[in-house]
Amino acid sequence: MVARIFSWAATDSERLATVGGLRAAKGRHGAFAQVTADSAAEAEAAEAAGIEMVVCRAGNVSSVRQGSRRLFVTAALGFAEAVTDAEILQTAFKALTDGADAVITARRLEVVSLLAAEDIPVVGHLGFVPRKSTWVGQVRAFGKTADEAVELFHRFRRLEEAGAFAVEAELMPARLMAAISARSGLVTVSLGSGPAAEVVFLFTSDICGETARVPKHARRYGDIARLRRQIDEERRTALAAFRADVGDNSFPLAAETASMPDEAFEEFLNRIES
Template sequence: MSKMPRIYDWAAREAERTVTVADLRAARDSGKRYTQVTADTPDEAAAAEESGIEMLVTRARNVEAVRKGSKRLFVTAALGFADAATQDDILRTALKALTDGADAVITARGMATVSMLAAEDIPVVGHLGLVPRKSTWVGTLRAFGKNADEALELFHRFRRLEEAGAFAVECEVIPARVMAEIRPRTGLVTVSLGSGPDADVIFLFTDDICGAEGRRPRHARAYGDLQALQERVKQERVKALSAFRADVQANAFPGPQESSQINDDEFAAFMSKLKQGAFEH
């Protein structure tokens, strides 16, 4: 394994990272493509690191937990719409996530928010294409950029995002040919979620990769079947609880092996003292 870059994180702790902002910016010239998945728990983060994944996305409030599972992966903290409302709140939330161990933040807010964060030298990732929480503007959950006017508008949004100071952009469900044409025309690090292979980072949700749910987006591919395992866990749980209740009802639990014992001499002494005590009262 090649030696990892050494940095100081936002809490002034010396750290190693699989990838840095500088590495991501150089990816296009080097031909390197990175992988990114989601994590909300230490176990998910640890599994990603062990698998060779380089990057994680997590909710800002989960950064500290995720860092317990992985000290090395590049972590982007998602700033929720409801977690912070005012510009001061947003900046405070971003800085808290960074000092908890995040390397960047992602926001789907407007350009003013991106500029405010970038002005503090915070690595900011924008979000373009299908932004699910804003899907009411296009009427449904669908690819954005499937006609010429939308594709051109999308390109202008890339330009505005770059001018606002973002260093990267999550590109969600953009037609692959449109993405392939926009990528060489932007200086942003591109993160493809359902937008084809022409990107610096390829991103999928961990639950989709692992088959944790029966329904998954069209752009996702399942490499595991956690849903089947979870169903087996559910069935085993019900089976075990039912058997426990049946044993209790049949007076078969607890038995001698689940109960503490006292030897005969000590028990006889106890009974003697108990009876004496009864007369005393």
Template structure:
């Protein structure tokens, strides 16, 4: 654990820091998972993850669940629109306990944040919310020209001051060559094993989605458990209604009565 001061000027301990991530580039792998609730963050810490990423609005409950993991706050496109929104959102997230922010916005926005020493993770490759520009959801860098254009974006992101980038659905061999040629800490989301950080969504790892992306792998089956809960809930409600209509609920166990003498006195008072 490393001793740090948070952006709220409070002493804290972190499993890793920006400095650690940069120093370890190309030497060791890290792991990252999404966490947007206290329970999810707690599970990630207990499982030994190095990093978690949460929507900026969820930083407070996430930090309650994990006091020590490196936490990145995602500044969602449609929730932080203007430059002022982004700057205020970034500093609020950091004040609430985040260690870095992630933005899929322009190089100018990244540079704006980096100039204030905010640790910034960019987003390159497939950015789903911008997928219309590339003809839909697909891998990015599947031709030599597109791969080279992607590499140039990494270098521009590096020049803008980002310390890291979420690298989404990039061919593994392209990702490997780019990662070797940039100082940016590369975080692979569907981009193979040749990045610095291995990353998947919590729901994909835990098997909690009906239509998982091709690059994901389920290591659990929470969806089955959730569906069983739905069935059990309806079953219980139906049984309650049936017993209620048949006069079987409530039984003596769920009810209480005055003793005989007190009840007779009560009836006398009523009369």
């Protein structure tokens, strides 16, 4: 259902999901779907496909909003773009006034509280966090041991206490995700953590087959990489044909060049040679 809201830029807007709607859906597994989008074309395709939510880089919110006015947009706050508390707040408010509905951060709990104190909807990031993967030694699911599972449970609690309204749970064992989500007030966004979440999330590049390798937790529904290979091959074939035609003087032909009346050309010759 489409909800009417006022955006952070104070414009009368419509959204396919809201923070209130997400919270009300707590316990409804798969109530919403989320993908990535960093361009107007990706956002337009997501909305047309019935997707309700997208994640994008904070600096790309304006482009995403050009493609969709209704998607719930979560802006990812980059580590390098916003370092100090002042920069974090400035980046967050800029993303919100550009059209974002929430922000996501994997920063310390104090940052979550800083943002939440301004009533900014904050999404945390727990489980396997790619940029922090050196701490777990490799790309792997986090929470497979009892110690890690207990640690995650307490991290969920601390994140909620810090003021986050939702959490992206990445590469957690599905049964652990279900158990913790049932004991948490956070809206859960599952990326490779099973179906027991209000929001199920996959990267658009994985869904559409834009990369050679698809992660274990993802499913490929398209093959854009094949289409790109066809485009590359077609481009090379066309360029080679052009070069060959230039070499044997078969391009350009008379029909592909501008003409000039005989009288005008004769007058031109007479005037420059006289």
